[in-house]
Amino acid sequence: xxxxxxxxxxxxxxxxxKATNLLGVISVVALSLxxxxxGQTPAASFRLNLVESSKQQLTTSQEQQVATILAALFxxxxxxxxxxxxxxxxxxxxxxxxxxxxxIVGRKNGLYREHCAHCHGVTGDGMGPTAAFLNPYxxxxxxxxxxxxxxxxxxxxxxxxxxxxxxxxxAGSSMPSFALLSDAKIDxxxxxxxxxxxxxxxxxxxxxxxxxxxxxxxxxxxxxREFLFEEIIDPVTExxxxxxxxxxxxxxxxxxxxxVASIAKGKELFYGNKANCVKxxxxxxxxxxxxxxxxxxxxxxxxxxxxxxxxxxxxxxxxTWDMSAEERDEHxxxxxxxxxxETVLDGNALRPRMIRPRNLRQGVYRGGMRPLxxxxxxxxxxxxxxxxxxxxxxxPEDIWHIVNYIKSLPYDFNGTLGVDRPMVARDRM
Amino acid sequence: xxPQRPPPQRPIKCCSFLVNVMSDTKSLKNNAVKSPNVAxxxxxxxVAATGVLLTFGALVTTxxxxxxxxxxxxxxxxxxxxxxxxxxxxxxxxxxxxxxxxLLGASVGVISLVLAVAVWKTNQSSTVRGLVVAAVFLVVxxxxxxxxxxxxDDKTVAKVHACTGPLFFSVAVAIATLTSRRFQNKFxxxxxxxxxxxxxxxxxxxxxxxxxxxxxxxAQLRHLDPAVGPSTFRWLVLFHLVGAATxxxxxxxxxxxxFGLIVTGSGRDVGRRFLSAAILFFVCSQVLLGFGAWIVxxxxxxxxxxxxxxSRVPETNAVVVARSSLSSLIVTGHVLIGMMILGASxxxxxxxxxxxxxxxxxxxxxxxxxx
Numbered sequence: 065x066x067x068x069x070x071x072x073x074x075x076x077x078x079x080x081x082k083a084t085n086l087l088g089v090i091s092v093v094a095l096s097l098x099x100x101x102x103g104q105t106p107a108a109s110f111r112l113n114l115v116e117s118s119k120q121q122l123t124t125s126q127e128q129q130v131a132t133i134l135a136a137l138f139x140x141x142x143x144x145x146x147x148x149x150x151x152x153x154x155x156x157x158x159x160x161x162x163x164x165x166x167x168i169v170g171r172k173n174g175l176y177r178e179h180c181a182h183c184h185g186v187t188g189d190g191m192g193p194t195a196a197f198l199n200p201y202x203x204x205x206x207x208x209x210x211x212x213x214x215x216x217x218x219x220x221x222x223x224x225x226x227x228x229x230x231x232x233x234x235a236g237s238s239m240p241s242f243a244l245l246s247d248a249k250i251d252x253x254x255x256x257x258x259x260x261x262x263x264x265x266x267x268x269x270x271x272x273x274x275x276x277x278x279x280x281x282x283x284x285x286x287x288x289r290e291f292l293f294e295e296i297i298d299p300v301t302e303x304x305x306x307x308x309x310x311x312x313x314x315x316x317x318x319x320x321x322x323x324v325a326s327i328a329k330g331k332e333l334f335y336g337n338k339a340n341c342v343k344x345x346x347x348x349x350x351x352x353x354x355x356x357x358x359x360x361x362x363x364x365x366x367x368x369x370x371x372x373x374x375x376x377x378x379x380x381x382x383x384t385w386d387m388s389a390e391e392r393d394e395h396x397x398x399x400x401x402x403x404x405x406e407t408v409l410d411g412n413a414l415r416p417r418m419i420r421p422r423n424l425r426q427g428v429y430r431g432g433m434r435p436l437x438x439x440x441x442x443x444x445x446x447x448x449x450x451x452x453x454x455x456x457x458x459x460p461e462d463i464w465h466i467v468n469y470i471k472s473l474p475y476d477f478n479g480t481l482g483v484d485r486p487m488v489a490r491d492r493m
Numbered sequence: 494x495x496p497q498r499p500p501p502q503r504p505i506k507c508c509s510f511l512v513n514v515m516s517d518t519k520s521l522k523n524n525a526v527k528s529p530n531v532a533x534x535x536x537x538x539x540v541a542a543t544g545v546l547l548t549f550g551a552l553v554t555t556x557x558x559x560x561x562x563x564x565x566x567x568x569x570x571x572x573x574x575x576x577x578x579x580x581x582x583x584x585x586x587x588x589x590x591x592x593x594x595x596l597l598g599a600s601v602g603v604i605s606l607v608l609a610v611a612v613w614k615t616n617q618s619s620t621v622r623g624l625v626v627a628a629v630f631l632v633v634x635x636x637x638x639x640x641x642x643x644x645x646d647d648k649t650v651a652k653v654h655a656c657t658g659p660l661f662f663s664v665a666v667a668i669a670t671l672t673s674r675r676f677q678n679k680f681x682x683x684x685x686x687x688x689x690x691x692x693x694x695x696x697x698x699x700x701x702x703x704x705x706x707x708x709x710x711x712a713q714l715r716h717l718d719p720a721v722g723p724s725t726f727r728w729l730v731l732f733h734l735v736g737a738a739t740x741x742x743x744x745x746x747x748x749x750x751x752f753g754l755i756v757t758g759s760g761r762d763v764g765r766r767f768l769s770a771a772i773l774f775f776v777c778s779q780v781l782l783g784f785g786a787w788i789v790x791x792x793x794x795x796x797x798x799x800x801x802x803x804s805r806v807p808e809t810n811a812v813v814v815a816r817s818s819l820s821s822l823i824v825t826g827h828v829l830i831g832m833m834i835l836g837a838s839x840x841x842x843x844x845x846x847x848x849x850x851x852x853x854x855x856x857x858x859x860x861x862x863x864x
Contacts, residue, residue: 105648108720163646165560170585178557179815181719183791193717193726199795199803233812238792240813411722420804428808 108141108163108177110134111187113206113264114412115368116271118405129285130270133292138263141177141186144256149293150301152259159249160256175249176256179242188260190361191412198238201414204361205257206264208300209448212431217444217453219310220303226254228432236428258304265300312443314436317464329462330469338457339442339466344421344450349473351423360448362416368409369416375402419449427474438467532611532621536669539604539628543662544832546597550658551828553594554715555821558587559651565640568592573599598636605632608668617672624668631661648718655712659705659835666839676844690846693750693765697845700743700772701838707736708831715828737780740834744773747841768841775834782827789813789820 117127139145144161146152164174172178177186183202185192190204203210212229213221230250233241242250273285273296285291333339335347346353358366379399384392422429431437431446442463445453454463553559562568568576573595581592605628612625638654641647670676690698710733717726747769749755751762787794792813795803813820841847 105718106720163560164557165563165646166585166587168563170561170588172561172587177719182717186720191722192719193721193723194791196723196727197730197794197796198792199798199800201796233814235810235812236808238813240792240815242815244814244816411724414723417800423808426808428810433810 108186110138110141110263111185111189111191111412113189113267113271114408115364116268118401118408119368119371120271120274121401122271122274123283126274126283130267133270133285134263134267137266137292137297138259144259146259146262147293147297149297150262151305152262153255156252156255157259159252175245175253179245180253180257183238188257188264191414196414199417200237200419201361201417202238204264205261206268207360207448208261208265208303209360210261211446211448212437212441213444213447214312214440215307215310215444216312216455217447220307222307222311223254223258226257227251230254232432234430235433236430262300262304266296269296269300312440313460314439314443315460315464317435318461321464321468323468326465326468327472330465330467330472333458333462333466334469339454341466345424346421349424351421353421355418355420357419357450358416359419359450362419365409365413366416368405368413372402372406372409376406421451424470424473425476435464435467435471438470439463442466530615530672530674532608532615532617533669533672533674535604535608535611536665536672539601539608539665540662540669540836542597542601542604543665546594546601547658547662547832548825548829549590549594549597550655551825552821553587553590554651554655554828555825556587556590556816558590559642560646561585561587561591562595562643565643568595595639598632598639602632602636605629612668612672621668621671624664624671628661628664628668631657631664635661648716651716652712655716656709659708659832662832663701663705663835663839666836667843670840670843692756693747693845694842694847696743696746696750697838697842697847700740700747701835701842701847703736703739703743704831704835704838707733707740708828708835710736711828711831737783741776741780744769744776744834748773751845762844765841765844768837768844772834772837772841775830775837779827779830779834782823782830785823786827789817789823 112127112131117130122130137145137147142162144154144157146154146157159171159173160175162174162177164172164178166172181192183192183194183198184190184205185195185202188205190202192202195202208220210221210225212234213219213225215221215225227250229239230242230245230253232243233239242253245253270285274283277283277285334341334345334349342353344353344355345351375398379395379402382395384395387395427433429438429441431441441451442454442458443460444455445451454466458466564570566573568581571577573592576592581589605625609625609629612621617625635654635657638650638657642650642654710729713729714726714733717729746755748766751765751769793806795806798806
């Protein structure tokens with residue numbers, strides 16, 4: 065730095081102090097320009113699911129074909145569109161999509177980018193700018209899997225389920241409550257989440273469809289409308305349309321239920337072999353049981369990392385001396401694929417994190433604290449998470465007993481008096 | 494002949510108050526200029542108006558209201574100044590903020606022009622004249638940038654707009670300080686040959702630059718393009734945190750220096766002590782507000798902790814309510830306290846013999862010094 069100042073002084077009549085001044089100002093302005101970037105912000109675009117495309121070993125032209133089909137079907141983040149066969153309200157989508165701005169009647173558009181995109185990403189891939197700082201990670205909508213809903217485990221959430229999550233937020237996570245937004249805005253956001261989810265599922269199906277192509281297709285997906293709708297889109301949209309019919313039938317809690325007996329029965333089920341909640345939530349209910357599992361979103365990344373690591377180790381061991389020219393070419397292609405896959409994982413996936421079972425003694429339930437919410441979680445399990453469904457193993461009426469036991473846990477003293485807690489004078493009396 | 498008693502001193506507010514504290518009583522007796530200090534009062538008005546303008550600007554970003562009015566320089570087809578008052582004042586909140594921001598911007602522009610005239614008429618130093626020219630240039634540039642941000646709907650322009658605002662504010666504060674009669678009296682008395690910048694000047698200059706760069710980094714986080722990946726955001730946050738640590742360390746150093754804890758006998762100036770202590774207080778508040786702003790925007794940053802530690806953090810049923818008044822207040826307050834740190838750093842830099850003095854610029858005109 066001193067050399068630079070001396071150099072400036074040599075050519076400048078203003079002296080060392082002025083040169084220092086000048087350099088300081090220039091450096092601040094240059095730093096500001098560097099920080100802000102010199103070019104215009106590019107228009108928002110959907111990111112391709114590169115983890116899946118790398119996993120399926122798609123070529124660049126195949127990725128381009130997928131992107132073209134998706135753009136034709138779903139438009140762009142600024143101009144969303146859906147085929148009429150997909151039952152989504154385009155007016156609501158337009159309210160939620162695009163950059164944040166007011167329209168001619170003063171109604172604010174771009175709700176998704178204003179409220180959601182910084183965590184969930186423009187594509188809904190859970191890779192927004194802030195994602196790495198959050199624990200748990202924000203939801204990746206693209207697999208179409210949602211945890212907290214009133215439907216059976218494998219089914220899609222209903223529209224009111226999504227609205228409820230938006231309105232109440234998720235306790236114990238970074239998902240805020242949007243209770244101050246109007247009903248119309250929350251409705252539009254829920255619709256847009258469905259849109260991103262359907263788009264993501266269609267993308268996954270398209271990428272997986274390459275695996276089933278015949279040799280005569282020459283690595284190109286059929287261009288016919290029948291293929292697109294019957295094979296790819298309809299299975300996805302039918303699941304969403306069927307969500308309202310998949311709502312769990314909840315029996316009423318008996319009005320004359322003896323709560324003490326119910327809690328005792330629930331405790332028995334909790335520790336028993338049928339429900340076997342103790343396996344993960346632990347003997348104490350503190351969530352200290354088996355805790356070495358991952359949710360479905362993290363499993364995808366974990367498996368991809370294992371594939372890459374295994375492939376690299378295998379490639380290091382493989383000797384190319386005795387290979388034929390064809391085998392050597394194949395080996396080179398595989399190495400290039402592994403290299404690309406590794407790069408994709410670095411830039412397009414977050415470090416996998418283990419999922420921890422809920423600490424039931426804190427009384428914090430992400431999917432809602434109503435007894436009905438707990439009933440849904442126990443009955444159907446949690447989709448995408450290791451939490452299994454009690455449906456089929458525990459009778460519906462008995463699920464209420466488990467609910468009552470779980471609701472009592474935050475108020476239950478955990479341990480042996482005098483051992484886990486020193487006895488006080490009142491206890492000794 | 495007994496010495497004449499000087500006339501009672503008129504109370505001076507705003508920035509001059511900070512300079513008042515540092516002025517000793519001897520300098521008051523030498524104050525022979527009796528005409529009202531018009532340029533200083535206009536400069537103080539400019540600082541106050543800019544403060545309100547920056548508050549509106551910060552609220553515009555907090556509520557993402559920048560595109561509430563899609564046209565520029567008009568407002569929904571009307572001349573900006575003729576837009577129906579009732580529609581603005583009782584209209585939607587984001588329209589109120591954005592149109593209010595524009596009206597305030599125009600007012601600040603007019604005050605800057607009036608200040609320029611006043612400075613030229615009152616024989617201010619070449620430094621003050623230069624700063625006023627810079628202020629007029631910056632306020633015009635800022636207006637154009639604001640217009641381009643709307644017309645292009647571009648986040649990059651918004652970031653530059655957010656970086657130019659504090660720069661203009663710094664210039665306004667500097668003008669208000671340098672036109673203060675107390676400062677001029679003190680400076681003209683202690684006009685001796687300066688042999689290099691004193692330690693306090695170096696610290697103050699570093700603090701000034703660091704606090705401005707912090708605002709630049711904050712602008713990048715506030716105007717974040719949601720299309721960028723987690724990696725870019727991580728680097729920005731790291732930069733902002735390192736910047737915060739630098740500002741905190743420099744403000745602590747400023748307190749130590751002004752109180753004579755670093756160089757014995759250097760801490761005699763009450764004004765500098767007050768200023769450095771105020772800056773340190775603002776910085777401490779700013780750290781708390783920054784943490785609060787993160788929580789109300791993105792929740793507790795458990796992702797920063799190792800998984801084993803994060804799993805031990807107790808959870809609560811409390812959920813952040815997006816766009817609540819409290820969260821908006823915290824986020825906007827974080828920006829405004831940042832501005833206050835910058836403004837106080839400008840004054841501190843000038844009174845500490847920081848960059849301008851070391852650069853050999855003439856802070857007080859000869860005619861005013863003689864007066």
